[in-house]
Amino acid sequence: MDKITAAMADMLEDExxxxxxxxxxxxxxxxxxxDAYQAGMTEVGKRYEAxxxxxxxxxxxxEMMTAGSDKIKPFLKGDSSSGPAKARVLIxxxxxxxxxxxxxxxxxxxxxxxxxxxxxxxDVKTSVIIEEVKNFKPKLxxxxxxxxxxxxxxxxxxxxxxxxGLRDSVKVLLGGxxxxxxxxxxxxADVFANDAMxxxxxxxxxx
Amino acid sequence: xxxxxxxxxxxxxxxxxxxIPFTSPQTKADYQGRVGRLIDAIELKKNPDRVPIYxxxxxxxxxxxxxxxxxxxxxxxxxxxxxxxxxKEYGFDAFGIIGIVAPIPVMQALDYKLYQWPGxxxxxxxxxxxxxxxxxxxxxxxxxxxxxxxxxxWMRQYIxxxxxxxxxxxxxxxxxxxxxxxxxxxxxxxxxxxxxxxxLKKLMEVGSLTLEWMGSVGAMIGKLIxxxxxxxxxxxxxxxxxxxxxxxxxxxxxxxxxxRNGDRMLAAMETLTPLxxxxxxxxxxxxxxxxxxxxxxxxxxxxxxxxxxxKFYWPQLKKVFEGIIEAGGVPVPFAEGGYSQxxxxxxxxxxxxxxxxxDRTDMAELKKKVGHNCCLIGNVPSSILHAGTPADVEVYVKxxxxxxxxxxxxxxxxxxxxxxxxxxxxxxxxxSGLKYGKY
Numbered sequence: 001m002d003k004i005t006a007a008m009a010d011m012l013e014d015e016x017x018x019x020x021x022x023x024x025x026x027x028x029x030x031x032x033x034x035d036a037y038q039a040g041m042t043e044v045g046k047r048y049e050a051x052x053x054x055x056x057x058x059x060x061x062x063e064m065m066t067a068g069s070d071k072i073k074p075f076l077k078g079d080s081s082s083g084p085a086k087a088r089v090l091i092x093x094x095x096x097x098x099x100x101x102x103x104x105x106x107x108x109x110x111x112x113x114x115x116x117x118x119x120x121x122x123d124v125k126t127s128v129i130i131e132e133v134k135n136f137k138p139k140l141x142x143x144x145x146x147x148x149x150x151x152x153x154x155x156x157x158x159x160x161x162x163x164x165g166l167r168d169s170v171k172v173l174l175g176g177x178x179x180x181x182x183x184x185x186x187x188x189a190d191v192f193a194n195d196a197m198x199x200x201x202x203x204x205x206x207x
Numbered sequence: 208x209x210x211x212x213x214x215x216x217x218x219x220x221x222x223x224x225x226x227i228p229f230t231s232p233q234t235k236a237d238y239q240g241r242v243g244r245l246i247d248a249i250e251l252k253k254n255p256d257r258v259p260i261y262x263x264x265x266x267x268x269x270x271x272x273x274x275x276x277x278x279x280x281x282x283x284x285x286x287x288x289x290x291x292x293x294x295k296e297y298g299f300d301a302f303g304i305i306g307i308v309a310p311i312p313v314m315q316a317l318d319y320k321l322y323q324w325p326g327x328x329x330x331x332x333x334x335x336x337x338x339x340x341x342x343x344x345x346x347x348x349x350x351x352x353x354x355x356x357x358x359x360x361w362m363r364q365y366i367x368x369x370x371x372x373x374x375x376x377x378x379x380x381x382x383x384x385x386x387x388x389x390x391x392x393x394x395x396x397x398x399x400x401x402x403x404x405x406x407l408k409k410l411m412e413v414g415s416l417t418l419e420w421m422g423s424v425g426a427m428i429g430k431l432i433x434x435x436x437x438x439x440x441x442x443x444x445x446x447x448x449x450x451x452x453x454x455x456x457x458x459x460x461x462x463x464x465x466x467r468n469g470d471r472m473l474a475a476m477e478t479l480t481p482l483x484x485x486x487x488x489x490x491x492x493x494x495x496x497x498x499x500x501x502x503x504x505x506x507x508x509x510x511x512x513x514x515x516x517x518k519f520y521w522p523q524l525k526k527v528f529e530g531i532i533e534a535g536g537v538p539v540p541f542a543e544g545g546y547s548q549x550x551x552x553x554x555x556x557x558x559x560x561x562x563x564x565x566d567r568t569d570m571a572e573l574k575k576k577v578g579h580n581c582c583l584i585g586n587v588p589s590s591i592l593h594a595g596t597p598a599d600v601e602v603y604v605k606x607x608x609x610x611x612x613x614x615x616x617x618x619x620x621x622x623x624x625x626x627x628x629x630x631x632x633x634x635x636x637x638x639s640g641l642k643y644g645k646y
Contacts (some may be wrong), residue, residue: 009464054512101458103556112592123329131593134358148589148626149334155330176588176621179543186594197511 001036006020008040011046011057012063016040021072030075037068045112051199058105063182086115087139087207092120094145094153100175102196103144106175109196112140126156133166139206141188142199144175152181158188171206173199209331211560219246222437225495237435241300245437245498246613249537249582251559254615258644259300259543259607260637261584261618262439263541263564264625266335268293271630277293277332279617280311299635300618302431309336310420316413318371335626342531343368344455347464350471353455356383365455367406369627372413375406379632381468398420440539441496444487446532449475449504449521454544461505465515474524477597484530487538490570496564497536507544517606521552532560539584542566553577559616566622571610576617586622587636593628606640611642618642 004023007016017164044061052156081179091107093099100122118136119142120128143154154174161167173187179192193199210499223242229235234292247255266276279286286307286443291462294302311324320597324336325328343365344353353360357379367376378397385394444455451472452461464472488498505511506520528538542549550573553563556635558580565573565585573583586607591599604619611617625633 013467045497052512054515055510056465059459059462060466094335096331103381136409148593148623151593167557181592182588182590182594182599186590 001032004032004033004036005040005043008037008061008064008068009043011012011060011064013027013060014068015178016064017067017071020068024071024075030072034072034076035070036066037072041112045109048109055101057106058108062108087203088118089114089140089142089203090118090120090129091142091144092124092129093122094129094143094150094157095123095125097145097147097150098122099144100165101148102146102175102177106142106144106193106199108197110199110203113200113203125162125188126153129157130160130164130166133161133170134164138172140173140199140203142173142175146176146178148178150174150176151180151186154183154189155188173202175199211535211557212534213499214533215537216535218491218535221495222246222441222497224399225432227429229431229435235616236434238432238437241435242437244300245618249559249562249616251580251582251616254646257646258612258640258645259618260298260640261564261620262299262301262303263584263620263623264303264306264628265623267628267633268306270351270627271297271633275333276306276335277311279306280309280324280336282558283307283310284425287423289421292411292426293429294431295434297633298641300414301437301645303439304424304428307424307427310417313413313417313420316372316409316416318352320369320371331644338453340453342457342458343461346449347471349385350468351473356476357478357482359383372409373406375400375402378403385551397509415500422542437495438494440498440500441494442487442490442499442531442536442572444483444499444501444527444538446501446503446520446527447479447483448472448506448520449502450479450483451475452505453630458505462510465511465519469519470615472519476519478565480523480526481530483613484534487527487531487640488534488637491534491536498539499531501538502541503542504544507546508548516549521549524553528561530643532557537562541597542568547572550576554580556581562618564620570607574611574617578611578614582616583611584617584618586620589621589625589628591621592625592632592636595632597631600635601639601642605634605643608643609638614645 002040004016004019006168007019020033024030037077041061044053044057046056089092089110093103104119118132120132129141143157145154158167158172161170173190174177174187174189175185184192191202216270217240223239229238240561244255244257244259247253266279268289269276270277273292274285274289279289290307302568305441314322320339322338325332325334327360333610349360349364352364363376365378367374378400380394381396382389452458456464458573491497492500506524508514511520531538538561540561543566545567547568554577562584565583570583570586587600587603591603619636621636
């Protein structure tokens with residue numbers, strides 16, 4: 001199984017999928033194969049954190065994980081989950097903005113770190129976010145946006161959380177390369193992040 | 208042999224002395240004062256009289272004067288009135304025109320699929336346009352088609368995909384086959400096809416519509432120059448990797464291609480690099496303004512590893528810079544986002560040859576590391592402009608002037624492209640620039 005983990009960690013896509021086919025055909029334990037994939041993903045996360053891997057590796061790792069899981073899943077019997085999540089996180093790009101890359105990377109990194117992430121997508125209306133906070137009960141909401149047009153919708157989310165009496169139940173994180181302490185204060189959020197690792201560090205401090 | 212410095216001096220002379228009837232001796236002096244200020248900041252030979260204030264906005268003039276992007280994108284008369292009024296009221300040393308060269312009637316008539324604009328696809332009337340990222344280059348093997356014959360790929364594959372009414376172009380013949388008798392009939396016959404003819408007719412209609420719009424924009428630009436105001440740039444180019452990754456492929460696919468189809472990308476960029484230079488030079492020849500605006504994207508911090516940057520981004524971008532510089536033009540790259548990991552590369556170009564627009568990179572540190580070599584433009588953050596007070600803006604501008612203005616080679620600008628915004632904050636930036644920017 002080390003070969004699977006190494007192929008994932010080293011971005012050897014063809015080798016990884018060929019090995020997966022071979023192991024499954026040989027009757028090896030599918031759960032062990034999936035665990036090896038996850039160990040590979042953890043290594044990818046570490047290399048990203050270390051500044052060795054960047055966006056292309058995270059995206060390719062995600063693609064490899066999906067392709068591998070599709071092969072493995074039919075062989076799995078019963079529960080394949082790897083234990084309960086540490087906490088729930090809701091992420092969305094706010095109304096008026098459609099940038100998704102940063103938000104999605106942040107989501108992937110938080111999932112790799114053991115959190116359950118619900119991604120509401122882009123140009124998400126404030127009312128939808130508030131509804132999801134009620135239903136999904138996240139520990140953290142990550143609001144993303146790159147445009148100056150995103151600042152006021154971010155503020156609207158925090159204001160409406162207050163109105164709905166939900167503000168104390170959830171932490172609010174702002175993400176995007178244009179976010180800084182001025183916008184943090186303006187919006188009334190708890191923390192901001194310009195990179196995907198800050199989210200995880202912050203989440204780990206909460207749980 | 209003429210050196211790049213000599214070619215550039217000739218372009219600067221032409222830029223300073225356009226063949227245009229100035230409204231008055233005063234407006235001529237104003238125009239030459241503004242252009243001269245920009246040139247002094249770029250060249251790093253001497254301090255200008257004061258720090259120039261450079262524009263970096265899309266639809267801010269529309270918002271500032273109480274209308275919407277949709278309104279100015281729909282009505283060229285309104286658009287040119289708003290722009291002229293804004294430019295004369297605000298006092299930047301040059302003006303940007305991106306907001307008035309995206310006409311909704313033209314985009315509609317073309318069934319233009321690259322963008323969504325106010326009133327389409329859920330974009331509100333008071334919002335700006337949205338770029339629609341997509342894998343227009345549909346399969347990796349098309350990199351090879353593009354590399355072999357970019358115009359053919361553009362015309363018969365790419366254009367029919369993003370312009371709904373030009374779908375008939377897929378049935379066009381290959382133009383390099385049109386030569387001797389054996390190919391004569393084979394080349395011409397497709398032009399008789401109803402789908403091809405429909406597309407050609409539609410293209411002529413859209414052309415007329417656009418010419419009318421651009422006639423008004425051109426007249427406005429001419430009038431503003433006569434009245435003393437220079438446009439902020441005369442040409443446009445992109446980093447070859449950005450053409451692959453924001454123009455032809457979605458970000459996600461381009462990032463996967465880095466790993467899966469790297470050699471194909473490199474070959475395609477070999478083809479695209481001289482084309483980027485050609486596009487820039489043709490535009491500055493025509494406009495008489497030697498500045499080439501180059502918005503940069505995937506080379507910023509965080510997207511690529513240093514190794515990827517050195518293989519897929521910088522060598523090709525550097526060639527575009529060198530090609531523009533060699534022809535006497537001035538690349539004005541916009542390092543949107545952060546460039547902290549890329550600072551050292553800015554010193555690889557000749558002194559005074561490139562003027563960098565800076566967004567989220569530490570200006571004081573940049574000044575220390577590259578300020579002796581290139582002009583820096585920036586970087587009042589959108590966060591302060593949005594959430595701060597005019598006094599906050601003044602504090603930020605004063606610090607910029609202390610850190611970056613000494614020794615010349617600095618222009619004041621917003622760090623982010625200003626889409627919407629608070630008029631009093633942009634005015635505070637300009638007033639602070641005038642107050643603290645004197646040499």
